[in-house]
Amino acid sequence: MSCPDFIIIGAMKCGTSTLATQLGQQNGLFLTTPKEPNFFSDDDVFARGLHWYASLFERAGTQDIKGEASTHYTKLPTHPHxxxxxxxxxxxxRLVYMVRDPVxxxxxxxxHEWSERRMSGNLDSALETYPELVEYSLYAKQIAPFIDAYGIDAICLTSLERLKTNPADELARIAHHIGFKGPTQWHSELSTQNVSAERVRKLPLHNLLVDNPVARSLRRALVPQSLRTRLAKSRQMHARPTLSPDRIAALRAQFASDQTRLSELFPDVIETDMKREVS
Structure with a gap:
């Protein structure tokens, strides 16, 4: 039964889609479609069974190193199993964990959640209402169960900041960790994937009105592209939410001990730019 050799386990909104896309472009590396099966985390997906999960890797070559990328795997306490x-x-x-500045x-x-209509209002109120906004940024806490299960040497910690600063070398380092022996190439022509600022807020009854194949065909036939583009842009969050200095300071205080622990676990990776104050 075919199973992955490596998994990108998160964190959410830290560049995992971009990393998975770049790894998938290397000859000899195979990543699943969908990118995020979330098999081990989501109860309804896990109920599909191991044969379903193994089927995601059936198209891999016999010599391919196989992987998947599911950010739900580092979402405690939402997915405890x-x-x-x-x-x-x-x-x-082999595990790859991507982080970024926690704030x-x-x-x-x-x-992301605003665009999916799972959160509304402003960011300050959301931070009070939805604890996962903070919990998923507690990186040392999230990675600890994987260290206990597999040992720290099984984990490659990387960051969005590192991938932006030196993408080719960081891609090569990650590929080496997952057992890839060949040379790697960073494909700069590929756009950054799953960018929050580009997300469009879903409409009520979105699946019926937008994602439905019939509705999509009618929309493309009857509505000019220029109008469709304007309508999509009207549902984007045009200004990135900002936090007050007091709120930023409070968040930094919440993250401080976890960041210290992460630095102790991965001293060669955690960089000063991950701890800088948000301007």
Whole structure:
């Protein structure tokens, strides 16, 4: 039964889609479609069974290194069974965990959920209402169960900041960790994937009115592209939400001990730019 050799386990809104796209462009690396099966985390997906999960890797070549990328795997306490389920199936996977400045991740997370109509209002009120905006930025806490299960050497910690600063070298470092022996190439012509600022807020009955194939065909036939573009842009969050200095300071205080712990666990990776104040 075919199973992954490596998994990008998160974190959400830290560049995992871009990394998965770049890895998928390398000859000898295979990533699943969909990019995020969320098999070990989501109860309804896990209920599909291991044969369904294994089928996602059937198109891989016999010599390919196989992987997937599911950010739900580092979403405690929302998905508490991930590591237990993974440990029962995968003996020694190579794991990649992407992080970024924790405050900026929380902001991007809010924009993502706002576009999906799962959160509304302003960012300040959302931080009070939705604890996951903070919880998913507690990177040391999220990665701890994987360290306990597989050991710290199984985990490659990277960051959005590192990928932006030196993409080719960082891609090569990650590829080496997952066991890829060939040379890697960063494809700069590929756009950054899943950018929060470009997301369009879903309409009520979105699946019926927008994602429905019949509605999509009618829209393309009857509505000019220029008008469709204007309508989409009207549903974007044009200004990135800002936080007051007091709120930023409070968040930094919440993240401080976790960031210190992460620095102790991965001293060669955590950089000063991940701890800088948001201007």
């Amino acid at each position: 991930t590591v237990t389920r993974m440990r029962a199936v995968l003996a020694n996977p 900026q991740r929380s902001v991007s997370h809010f924009i």
